[in-house]
Structure formats: C-alpha cells, structure tokens
Amino acid sequence: MSSVSNHSLAARQASGQASGHGFGTITGVFTPCVLTILGVIMFLRFGFVVGQAGVVGTIAIVLFSNAITLLTTLSLSAIATNTKVEGGGAYFLISRSLGAEFGGAIGLVFFAAQALSVAMYVIGFTEALLTYLPEGISPTLVASLTNVAVFGCVAIGAGWTLKIQFLILASVLVSLLSFYAGAWNAFDLETLARNRGPGFTGGETFWTMFALFFPAVTGIMAGANMSGDLRNPARSIPLGTLTAVFVTGLIYLSEAILIGGCRDREALITNNLVLSDIALMPVLIAAGVFAATISSALGSMMGAPRILQSLARDRLFRTLEPLGVGSGSNSEPRRAILVTFLISQAGILLADLNSIAPLITMAFLVTYGLLNLATFYESITKNPSYRPQFKFCHWTTSLAGAIGCGVVMLLIDWRWAFVSIALFAALHWYLSKIDLSADWGNVNSGLLFERTRKNLLKLEGELYHPKNWRPFVLALSGTGFSRPHLVVFGSWLTSKTGVLTLGQVIPGELDDRHQRRISQERLLHTMIGEHDLNAFPAVVVASDYVSGVEALVQCQGLGRLRPNVVLLGCPLSVDRMKTFGGLLRNLKGLSRSVVVLRRTDDPDDDWQPPSGTVDVWWRGRANGELMVLLAHLLLQNEHWRGRELRLLRVVDNKAGIEEVRKHLDGLLKEARIPGVTKVVVSKDSELAIQTTSRNAAFVFLGMQPPNPGDEEAFFYRTEKLAGGMSRVAFVQSAGGMRLES
Template sequence: MFLRFGFVVGQAGIIGTMAIVLFSNAITLLTTLSLSAIATNTKVEGGGAYFLISRSLGAEFGGAIGLVFFAAQALSVAMYVIGFTEALVGYLPDGTSPTLVASLTNIAVFGCVAIGAAWTMKLQFLILAAVLFALFSFYAGAWTQFDAGIFLQNTGSGFSGGESFWTVFALFFPAVTGIMAGANMSGDLRNPARSIPLGTLAAVFVTGLIYISEAILIGGCRDRETLITNNLVLSDIAVMPALIAAGVFAATISSALGSMMGAPRILQSLARDRLFRWLQPLGIGSGANSEPRRAIFVTFLISQAGILLADLNTIAPLITMAFLVTYGLLNLATFYESITKNPSYRPRFKFCHWTTSLAGAIGCGIVMLLIDWQWAFVAISLFAALHWYLSKIDLSADFGNVTSGLLFERTRKNLLKLEGELYHPKNWRPFVLALSGTGFSRPHLVVFGHWLTSRTGILTLGQVIQGELDDRHRRRISQERMLHAMIGEHGLNAFPAVVVASDYVTGVEALVQCQGLGRLRPNAVLLGCPLSVDRMKIFGGLLRNLRGLSRSAVVLRRTDEPADDWKPPSGTVDVWWRGRANGELMVLLAHLLLQNEDWRGRELRLLRVVDNEAGIDEVRNHLNGLLKAARIPGVTKVVVSKDPELAIQTTSRNAAMVFLGMQPPNIGDEEAFFYRTEKLAGGLSRVVFVQSAGGMRLES
C-alpha cells in the first residue's frame, strides 16, 4: 500500500487498478463468506483455518493444510521482518547489516508474542494508530494536490517494461491475503462465531474502500512516469512524509506480530489433535490462557531461518500460494457441506451458498495459476503429498467430516470406504424403515417417511407377509414388484423390503436386523399407532424389542382422513419437550420435516408444560438456548397447567403435526400404556410419538 501501490496505478491506470482491487476483494469476500458459514456451524476452538477445515473435510485435509498454513504463517513473519528491515535500513548509518537488524527485530517480535496475546493485542492498537495517522497524512495531502487533468490522463492503462494486467494483478494480490488474521486467533476470541464473520467482513470492505480511494487520489496527484518510477510517491503526496515512513514500519511490524501470534496457535491445535505424533509436545499450553509458548519458539526458529537463508522475493511467492491453497480449501469445504445436504450443516451465517463457495474455490485456483503456475504446482504438490501420507497412516482423530456425506450416496466401492469411517453424530441421517403394508395400505406412513427423508436420508418401505416361506414365496416377489412400481409412480426416493414371517412382530424384527449394508442400516422404524388395547399388547412388546435392537421408533397416530395424503395440513409443527432422551430426535425430525418443500413456511414451536409460573423464565431460556445451539429456527412457549394432557390438546389443537416422546411399556402394562397415549393424543388429528435410540446431538 505504501511502497508499491503507486506502481500499480501507473501501470494499470485508475480504472484498471479499481478492477484489480475489486477482483481481488471479490475472491477474499467469497472466501470470507465460506469462512463465516463454517465458523457459525460448529463450536470454534483454537487453530483458525486448520480447525475449520479439519472439522469439515476431515483429518487428512485438515492435517495437510494445517502444516502448509503453519509454515506459510511462520515464513510470513520472516517476510514482514525483512520488509520492515529494508525500510528501516535507509534511516540507519551506512554499513549497517540488514541481517542483524532483521534478526534483532525478529527477536523483539518473538518477545512481544511470548509475553502473551492480550499484551500483544494492546500493542497492535498503537501500531494501528500509526497506520491510520499515515493514511490521514496521505489523504490530507492528496486532497489539496488533486488535479482533474492528471486524473483524466491516468484513467486508462499504460503498461510498460513488460508488465500486463495480470502481472500487476499478481503484484497487488498479496495485499489482500491477510483475511485470516482474526480467524487464526479463534481460540482467544470470546465469541468466535460472531467475531470472525463480523470482523473479517468489515476488514474486507474497509480495506477495499481504502485501496479504491487511494487509486483515485494517487492517479489525480502525480503523472504516470512518477507513479511508476518513484516508490515513495505516497510520501511526496502526504502532508507529513515522516508519518508514511512510520506507517510502513507499523504495517510490517503489525503483520509480523499477527503472523507470530497466529502460526503457533495453528501448530498447537494441530499438535493437540494428535495427527502427527512428533508434534504432540507442542500442544502443551502455558499459563491460565494456555499460551502456546513452545509453538511460538518453533515459529521463531523457522522465521529466523527464513531471514538467514532467503530474501523477500524468494519467500513471497510460496507464502502467497500457501494462503491461496488454504482459501481454496475453505471454499471447497463449504461447497461440499452444502451440496451433500448434511443435516448437521446449519450455519447461523445465511449469506453463503454453494455457488459462492464454488466460485471462491475456482477463483483461488485461477489466481494461483496467474501469479506463478510453477509455484502453484509446488504448493499443490506439497499439500497432495501430505494428504497422501495422512491417508495412509492410522489417524485416531475423532471429529466428523463431509466424507461420510459423500460416501452415503455413492456405489459399492464408496460403501466399503464408509464402513471404515469413524462415526460422528454430525453425520447422523434418517434411515427410516416404514411399515407401509400391502400395496401402500398405509399411505400416510409412506408420505410421512418421504417427507422426513426426501432431502437427506433413506426410506425403505417394509412389508410383512405372515405365513410360511414355501407358501408365500411367489406372493413376496409379487408384492416387492408392486412396491417398486408404486415407488416409481409416486417418484419416491425409496427402496422396497418384503419379508415372509410366521407373525408380524417377528417379521418387523427381521427387517430391522437384516436391512442395510454395513453401517448403512435403518436407525428409525416408522409404525402406525394401534387404536385398540389388544393390538397394543403386541405393539408394546415390539417397542421393547426395538429399544433392545438400538433402533428408534416413530409412531404416527392419524385420525383425520384428508382428501390428498400428499398435501400437508396448515398449522404449526409442535414439539413438546420433556428432556433430551427423546427430545433431540423429535426436534431434529421436526426440522427435517420443515425442510421439505411441501412444508415450507410453517413454524416449529418448542413447547413445555410447567405446573407453576415460578419456573417460566428459566424453562423459556433453556428452550431458547436449545434452538440457538441447534441452529434451528423456531419459537418457544412455556405453558402453565396442572393437567399436561389438557394443556397439550388445547395448545396444539390447530397444529399440523405434534411430536410427543414416549417410553416402551413394561411387560403387563400395555393396557395402561394404551390409555395413557390415547389421553395424551386426545382429539389431535396428527401426533408423532417418538422413542429415541440416540445417535444424534442437536449441537452437532
């Protein structure tokens, strides 16, 4: 900004420079949108970009990018220290050793950061003030020296000395690669999910405005030849040239401090995830804030090596490529999260779409090739080698990734890969076995199962034929063909499953145990609710057996007879909360229901009954906290009543669907269980009783 921006304006012209700035900021803006989405979709800990990428794309991608990004940040310290030294040496006596000055500066930066992040951040405010004074000095001088005639002469481009739009773009682009400075401090932020999007977006917009305004003012103050040949043109324009020099010193030291703070936190987070055994000692923190002092010392050694062995022109291209690989992977992670429609991908930041993420990833790739295709090849090859190494060793990292979401919809080869994936609650998807009956004799179960699974899960339509296999074999084949035909006729994403068994319960248990392949097995059984005591005696035993088989039971009780089963009724979707045992699955199923196109526009209500007014505020805050942590939109309501059954029926009488929890009856209590569920449901037309077997977490 202080030493090379005049050259950019002189070569590309004012309009060309504005195009360069806007294109560069567009890429960083798209990356920031992806960063914001991931940062608001998970509990953010220390490690910045490494943490976010690893928790989305998995340990292999995260580990590879973690090392590359750490090395880039550590070498960035050397780059900024060398830049500071080059500016400072001009003010020192002749014969002063630049290497000695750079080394002493590096030691000073190391000492500041080693004291602690809190102290360093306070120091950054003073440095920021110096940069702002430098800018004010420039703006004040440019305002008085602006000449419309010179502005018009500099409007168009005037490339010389072999320069072109893309070479000048490559020169400028590293100026906008600092958007991760805040995210790298993720472990030190009070509320990273709020601070990272807000701070990074503000940084992108503010710096974009500064660059554009500078391009206009510089182009209106000096002729093209001066802009190209004089690196100190901003000092000439400024009211107080000394403030520009102070700004150069402040900008480089600020960047060096930022990199010296960010790099060790990436290394510490990487070490704590135990992806590389030889890094584990670096995960130890010091003091109450767990300062990564060991990692800070390693960062200092790497930056010092960069100072002793390389110069600015050698370090800069590799650092830029490492940044771009990181940004590209951030965009790629968000893109994969979006297109796989993972139910756990529920970012509170709503201004990111898979198209913007894909555009950001492609933009990063294009910029890498435009800047230097050879360095781009080196950076990508280094990352690919690390990824290959991590994929070959036995990683024990226990965090979810979108790989499972991709494998979920692929062929046998991918199913075999999925079998070896570590299960994580964030990868939970509804795999529903709906007991649809003969030839869709229970269409409401088929439709409800379709609503729950059409976007993110798998639906199996099960049917039990009672009898002996020898006698019912042909009928089983016929019914399976009929189910196939009806699935195609209604355009369902479902699979048929027909079994012959001596009785209904045995058949259902056989379907539950035998359906699926590997990890891909039904996790919820969708059943109709028995409307008589005799049937409930059989049904109660089935519920107990499903619990023993670790399968959730979803029991739909419907008393209305709509003209069109495929048209959902109007009204809210009410979830009556009584605790996490069944509540988490009820909320998640209600959320999945509302994701269906046919249910859009309806409201989810999370409700609870209390017997006195004293606990209203506490319960309401608890319910609001649940929805906020789950990133699921909805409203909450606390109902005061001594009669829970009456409160449920009164409050939810106009609801489109009501979710209630249940536990299977003990042996001999089936009759009491029947009357209890009937009393709970009362006159409500559509009630879903849920018995959860776990396996999911709202916060995932």
C-alpha cells in the same frame, strides 16, 4: 493405526485451552485484520502496482482480490457459525469439515505461509527503516533484530501484544489521514489520465502485480487464527472479518485513484516511499509504515503458532506433538512461537520481499480454495448438522470462491501452482497412508451418504433387471472365526462385484442377550477389519436359529437392495437336516437363492484355494444358470485366476453326447464365459460326478428343497452325491439372472 481419537480433546483440556483470553470482535478480529491488511504492501508496494498496472488495472486487481477474500469470508463465516470453534483458525475449520487428511495437509501449508508472512512484513519494515538510518548498515542485521523483537513481544503473551494494537491502529489512521490530505492538494486529472492504463516494465504483467498485491488482503485470517482466544468466535469472526474486508477494500480503491492522480508513472515505479512524498506530513507516513509492518508481523507471529499448536494437539504428525504444549493459564504456544521465529528468520536470510510474496500467495490461495470447498460440500450434502447461523453464504458463492482461487493460482504462475498442489497432495497422501482416526466428523461421510441416498433411490426401479444382477450374499458365518470357510467363500464371490453381509443368530430373548449381541457385532467388525473384507456385520437375537435366519433375510438391506443369495453351512447330521429342510423351503418361498457349502478338507490357509478345476454339473437352467455365474465370479477373484471352469453333464448313453456337448458349448458362448465342456456317459450319476470331479478344486451341484417328511432321505442323498469331494456347493436358485444377459 495412528489414532487421534479423544487425544485432541484431552490435550486441549489438560493445557487449559478452554480458559483463553476472551477477546471481543473489535480487539480480537477487526483490528488484527485491518492492521494486517493495511500493511507493508500498501505503504511500500502499492505505488509500484499502480505504476505498472495503471489505475484501472489496479482497481481490477483490488476488486478481484477482494472478491476472492469476500467469498472466502462468507464461507469462513458459515463454517464458524456452524461449529464450536477452537484454536487453529482455518486449519481447525477445514479439518472438521473435510477431515483429518485435508486438515493436516492444509494446516502445515497454512502455518508455513503465516510464518513466511512474518519475514515479509519484517523485510518491509526494514526497507522503510533503512531510509532513516546511515548508509552501510546491513539490511539483514536490521531485519534479524526486528524479528527477534517481534518474537519477544509475542512470546510474552497475546494479551500484552493485542493491547498495543490500538496505538498501532491510531498511527496507521493518522498516516492515512496525512496521505489523503496531501493527495487532495496534489491530485491532478491529467496525471490520472496518463496513469489510467498499464505501463508494464521489466517483464511485469497484470498477474505478477496481482501476485504481489494479493498477500495484502490475506489478513482476513488474522482474526480467525485467534479463534481459540475469542469470547464468542461464532459472532466475532463473521462480523469482524466482513467489516474489515469492506473498510480496507474502500481504502485501497480510493488510494489507487489518488496515487494515480498525484505522481507520474516513473516515480510510482521507482520510489517505494511514494506515499510519503504525497502525504501532507511525510513523517506520519513513516510512523504508519513502521506501525503497520510491525503490527502485521506481530499478527502473523501470533496466528501461525496457534495453527501449529492446534495441529500438534490433534496428533496428526507425531513429531509435532511436543509443540502442542501451552504455557501459563492462557496456554500460550511458546514452543510453536519459537518454531515460527526460526522459519521467519530463515525467510529473512534467504529471500527478499518480491520473491516471498508470490510463494505466500499460492499457500493462501490453496487454503482459501479448500475453505470454500469445505463450505460447498457442507451445503450440497444437505447434512442436518449443517445449520450455520450466518445466512449469507450459498453453495454457489462457495463454489465460485473455490474455482476463483484455482483459476487465479494458474494465471499467476502455473508452475508454482502445480508445485503447491503437489506438495499439498503429497501431505494428504501421507496422512491417508497412516490411516488416521479422528474424533470429529467431516463432510466426506455426508457427501457419501447423499450420493448413496440418491443412487439407492435410482436403483430401486432398475436394479433387478437380469442384466444388472449382482451377488448380494448373506453368509450365516456365526462369529466368522467359527465358520471361516463361509466368510472366505462369500468374499471370493462378492469382492469385485457384489455385497457381503456376515450374519449371526444368537438364540434367546433380547432382554437377556442384548449385550452379547453388541459384543458379537463388535467381534465381526474386528474380523472384517483384520482381513480387510468388503463386508457388513449383521447380528440378530431370535428364539431359534431358523427364525433368526428368516428375520435376517427379510430385514437386511434397503428397498430392493437386499440379500439375493443366502450362504449356509451344510448340516452334518440327520437331526439338523430336519430343521434345515424347513429353512430351505421357507427361503425358496421368500424368493432367495441358497448356496449350501460342504467342505471336508482342512487347509492351513483358508484363503488359499486348492489346485484343480471348478466344475459345474448341469442339469437344466433351473439351478444351472446361477451355478455357472457363481463359478465365473469365483474365477474372477485373484486367488482363483489360472484355474479352469468345466461345464459337465451326465447322460445315460453315447447317442446323446454330441447334441449335449453342442448345447453346453452354446451355453458358454451365449454367456460369454470362458470354459470347457464335457459329457460323461454313466448309468450311475453320483458315481460319475465323484469320479470325474474327485480332483476338482470346487464343485457346484444343483438341489431342490426336500418335501416335508423327506429330510432324512434328502440328507443321505446329498451326502452320497458329495462323497469324498473336498469342496462342494449345493445351489438352489430363485432366478433373477440370465446367462445371455
């Protein structure tokens, strides 16, 4: 088993994670979000979007995109205010809600998207810069040098990088003011009217434009990605991110209208620097382009390594563990920064801006969808630990966000959507196969609990109709290792249709036996895990064995979902039978069926049954119905398939053979259970049973508890009846089932 238990916390403490930078809302969240959102798409591709989709279509794209990011921000805010947020941003929040498997898969996908975002922003910066450089200079060379510079800045430290963001923000704001001033002078209502509708060319559609634009608004994670470096993440992430969403949304909506009213469609489609042409002072737009694209690249280069570092520290992928090491007092993820640089450089060498953007869109949509899904599950499970301080998120908004992300993925490009989901599913499957054990809780247990709670309440009034009878077996197995035949038989009966509880009684006083009870329960857990059993342990301390069994029988279960079959080992002495007889009578009084298992063989493998038939000796419905049903359940187990059920009865003379056989055949037919019937003529029923079933793999016989004082005679009678047969189950039925049901 691969375990991340306790390692994650230890790694974070050892590396100084707790110290952090202590950034506030403006510095750590709002400004990085705004600078990432108002980036390369706005300056270099927004005019193209307006030209293709038209003003109305662009407004729809902006509103639709912001609706998804707003819903996601609400979910992000709810989860961020419900838990102590450490480094890793969306990865940390999703993994702590949906579990290590979902978190690990989305962590890799989200990291890759952030790393490729660096390439997208660097390529955008290069496109803008090349217009001011002599012709013939290689774009790849310029982009690579820019990428190296971004890498160098971030490698120095997040503190230094974020200090220069206010200068960058000032440059962006000045460039926007220059654009608005120029647009005010150049705005023309007739031009706006001509550009109102779409004018798609070159195979473009509304959804290709949406895919091109959507990465612009994915900057909402820029602040969350810095979660480990924030002074108060629970306050800063909701406030800073929501403010950034509203401010940038208004900027994009106003720009769409102004751009559409300032230039004709051909100029919008063919000129990537149309904002510069519109601006009052074009040089300020150039400064804004450079500042915005570099700041976005810096933001992604800072965020992606922190996701990878958090993922590595959680030890979900052993090959990534070295990347969890931090440098300096602030635990800078310099190793992860290097990996991010290499991925972004690969993106620069292999792709262009238009091809990278849709891929990033899919990765972000998967991440946003899961973040919304995590919040949705947290809400509907009614987990008492889900107490977010952010009150403006409801399960309906989270569900709408998750559905919206899924629908948009399919509408943009269903092929890439399926590829993205398949990649995520493969990562999730891999993490599930290696059996992670994380030291944090997740919503899965809450979801299961809520579903189980509702189902138990429904079962309370419906469970005990004979048609719904299932074996709920309490096997008095001791430690399990001491009575393996009871564990094995109980598992055979319940593996597909029932519930198995392994019970143990520790004689003594609770004060003296408390620690032993804990250790014995742990041993039962270990055995259940080693044999992959579908079972629960139950250990009780009682003054004596009988009192302990009776306490377990009465207290196990919830409501009417409680043990209906008690599985016991057969006493091998008269003295034990004297105590055992009283227990059988009390269990009958408690309306519990009892199966007493007597086994004389000593197989090499307890889980491998012997060859032969499974014989049920019928003496009437009192115990017979339960015996036939248990035999049928036994034969449904994969270990017993291929063996034959025989329903047998002893009669005194031949005159009744035909009538009895028809009766037995009718029983099996009504019960819809395959098997054969046989009638044995004999005056000595014990001898007939031993002779007929001496080669059987298993034999079911009925019994009734002995009357007080008859325990010794009962012991010798059962011993004589079982004789030399290797495996015999004596069944005492409390009813509750019918074969014909």
